[in-house]
Amino acid sequence: MKSLRRLTYPYLVWIAIFTLAPLLLVAFYAFTAYDASGKLFFTLQGFNKVFSTADTVALNIFALKSLFGIDWQVPIYVNVFAKSLEIALFSTIICLLVGYPAAWLLARSSQDVKHRGNGNLLLFLFVMPMWMNALLRTYAWLALLEPRGIINSLLGLINIGPVQFLYNDFGIGLGMVYNYLPFMVLPIQSVLVKISPSVIEAAEDLGANRRQTFLRVILPLSMPGVLSGINMVFMPAMTTFLIPDLLGGGRYLLIGNAIERQFMISRDMTTGSALSILLLVFVLASMRILTRYEKENDEGGLLT
Amino acid sequence: MLNWRHIRKPQAAEQVSPAVQHLSDSTGSSHIIEVVGVNKSFGDVHVLKDITFYIRNNEFITLLGPSGCGKSTTLRILAGFERPDSGDVFFEGRSLLDIPPYQRQLNTVFQRYALFPHLNVYDNIAFGLNIKKMAKEEIRTRIGQALKTVDLEGYADRWVEQLSGGQMQRVAIARAIVNKPQVLLLDEPLGALDLKMRKEMQIELKEMQRSLGITFVYVTHDQEEALTMSDTIIVMKEGLIQQIGTPTDIYNEPRNAFVADFIGESNIIPGQMTEDFVVSFAQRSFDCIDRRMPEDEVDVVIRPEDIVLTGPNDRTINGRVVSVVFKGVHYEMLVEAGPFTWMIQSTDFFPTDASVGLTFDPEDIHIMAKSTYSPDRQSAQPETESEPDDRNGGDSW
Known part of the structure; x- marks a missing residue:
């Protein structure tokens, strides 16, 4: 065992160099800045800028303003945060709604002894796009959704459109669902496969119809997969900058883009790092809430 | 092949036990289940060939045969998990075929228990009652009784994975009987237990069946188990019913060489x-x-x-x-x-x-x-069991 442990050292070194060190650097930059003479000093100006009320906009999520007439003025970056959260939540929910049935289909077809080949083929077709670069896949969507793109040309044949698919919530949400769907389906599929068919038969035998069987047996048993699927979709959806950058046409600001701009365009390391730290804290907090929920779920079974 | 259980040689009937007499007397009075001409194929394999039998109310009936004989499929047809290709199944005179499993008045004890891993013992047993939206107090009382019946008082809060095989089996039985089904289907329920536990459970199951007054339909490949517990045994082989009768009947009056060989040791x-x-x-x-x-x-x-x-x-x-x-x-x-x-x-x-x-x-x-199972005329070898375990040929008979 001891000699095996040595094999983990390269990975530990890797983590130290490429995970811990950058994290520490970001934390360092978030609280420091250079003064005019090029001297480093401690500051909270990055965080101040993020929460600065000098520039405010109406909170633009869940159609609060247009549908409910609610006009909350918030700092620009808070709105960007809220917008990212909104789109990430929507994408996660849609991934779950689309992904769960897909996971069920994949799980059942790979359990079917007679048609196992079909199940494997289905899984293969499902996973195959993941082997392609995400950038290329997202560019492909550009070609499809452009005002003069393939879909609009087809719609034009029946005198519809051109429909504006790109550079709005729809385009970005679609890009996220498309890119992250496999991360929802695979963990759910892997827990569904492990549910013994006889447990489902037992539920039916005890009087549960299909809906009750799903709600009382299949869903609770697949919760670990659902939670890790949510994790795997929500986290990257919250932090991505590639998808809004391409499908948002550079005009659309999510938190990932905001951070990128601070570093690449404004060259404001302090604000960029402060945003990164806030995003990191937010993501860790939501992960914590998810795992807390999972635990409570377990304990819930213990009661009575 | 003779399928109807009451077809019996007249000489045999003269000297059978009182139990057999009783069975023949009550023919036709209270058949809770009737299986008529059932056929079932999986792909090219014809697993059930024109199966016909009936089950009397409150009897302990065993489907006995080697693996692949169709006994489990028969049980799954009763439970509703399989649909016969032809034939019909009647429950109290009404066809069951179009009734889904969750609406049948039957409960099953599964071969590998099939307990719900996300629920504790109490909630496993309560599952069926919760579905029926029974009052919480009533559920509590019923579960108390069920746990007592299977001798698991004090185990309500345990998790399934904390239980031994025998305890899981008891929970599976409690989960089924708590619903007070008219018929309990048991698919090789003792198969995963060790010999000693199996022997104890055999006696307990028989006792339970008597005291609950429920019809038990029991599937096993273990002839000794069948002889010990059953009121009636249906011997199956290759999708055909070979013989139906009381344990005494089957042992003393086997209808063909297969039955004689499968039930105990025989010189044929x-x-x-x-x-x-x-x-x-x-x-x-x-x-x-x-x-x-x-x-x-x-x-x-x-x-x-x-x-x-x-x-x-x-x-x-x-x-x-x-x-x-x-x-x-x-x-x-x-x-x-x-x-x-x-x-x-x-x-x-x-x-x-x-x-x-x-x-x-x-x-x-x-x-x-003579039947297709008759041994070669040239060498009447003493036959050995197809399941080479510890059974010693039913010598208690």
Whole structure:
């Protein structure tokens, strides 16, 4: 065992160099800045800028303003945060709604002894796009959704459109669902496969119809997969900058883009790092809430 | 192939046990389930071939046969998990075919328990009652009773994975009986337990069936289990019902060589019968208590424990002991006599190479019609069990 442990050292070194060190650097930059003479000093100006009320906009999520007439003025970056959260939540929910049935289909077809080949083929077709670069896949969507793109040309044949698919919530949400769907389906599929068919038969035998069987047996048993699927979709959806950058046409600001701009365009390391730290804290907090929920779920079974 | 259980040879009926008498008397009175002409195929495999039988209210009926005989499929058809290709299943006179499993008045104890891993013992047992939206207090009372019945009081808060195999089995039984089904289906429920536990559970299950007054339909490949617990046994092989009867009936009056062989140890010898009450085999004629069959060629069954060994004389089948095995209660000896090797179970010991004579009473000779399962006429080998475990040939019978 001891000699095996040595094999983990390269990975530990890797983590130290490429995970811990950058994290520490970001934390360092978030609280420091250079003064005019090029001297480093401690500051909270990055965080101040993020929460600065000098520039405010109406909170633009869940159609609060247009549908409910609610006009909350918030700092620009808070709105960007809220917008990212909104789109990430929507994408996660849609991934779950689309992904769960897909996971069920994949799980059942790979359990079917007679048609196992079909199940494997289905899984293969499902996973195959993941082997392609995400950038290329997202560019492909550009070609499809452009005002003069393939879909609009087809719609034009029946005198519809051109429909504006790109550079709005729809385009970005679609890009996220498309890119992250496999991360929802695979963990759910892997827990569904492990549910013994006889447990489902037992539920039916005890009087549960299909809906009750799903709600009382299949869903609770697949919760670990659902939670890790949510994790795997929500986290990257919250932090991505590639998808809004391409499908948002550079005009659309999510938190990932905001951070990128601070570093690449404004060259404001302090604000960029402060945003990164806030995003990191937010993501860790939501992960914590998810795992807390999972635990409570377990304990819930213990009661009575 | 004869499927109806009450078709029985008249001579046999004269001397069967009171239990059999009782069964024949009540024919037609209260059949809770009737299975009529059921066929089922999976792909090219015809697993059930025109299965017809009925189940009486409150009886313990066992579907017995080697693996692949179709017994589990029959049970799954009763539970509603499989649909027959043809034929019908009636429950209290009404067809069950279009009723989904969750609406049937039957509950199943599954082979591998199939407990819900995300629920504790209490919630596992409460599952069916919760579905029925029963009041919480009522559920609590019922579960208390069910846990008491299966001897698991105090285990309500345990998680399934904390239980032993025997305890899981009890939970599975409690989960089924708590719903007070009219019929309980049990699919090899003791298969995963060790021998001692299995023996205990056999007795407990039988006891439970009596006290609850529920009809049990039990599937097993273990002939001893079937003999111990059942009121009625249905012997199946290759998708066909071979024989239906009481344990005594099946053991003493096997209908063909397969049944004789599967239920306990048997000497199956080809013989000829040209008149009533006389059969010839091993170059001799013997008095027997069976009437003539439609055909002269028959199979003769003599159970190893019915044969008495003496010194050889001109009134006995004479042979030589070729092997002796001590089995605890008795010795198991193989005796070579002419072309046949006989298996004899006796408390008397004869050493290897001893010359012995075999005698038996006329009522120990059982005559069966020839069937596809008849052993080769040239070598009537003493048959061994298809399941080579610890069973010792039902010598208690």
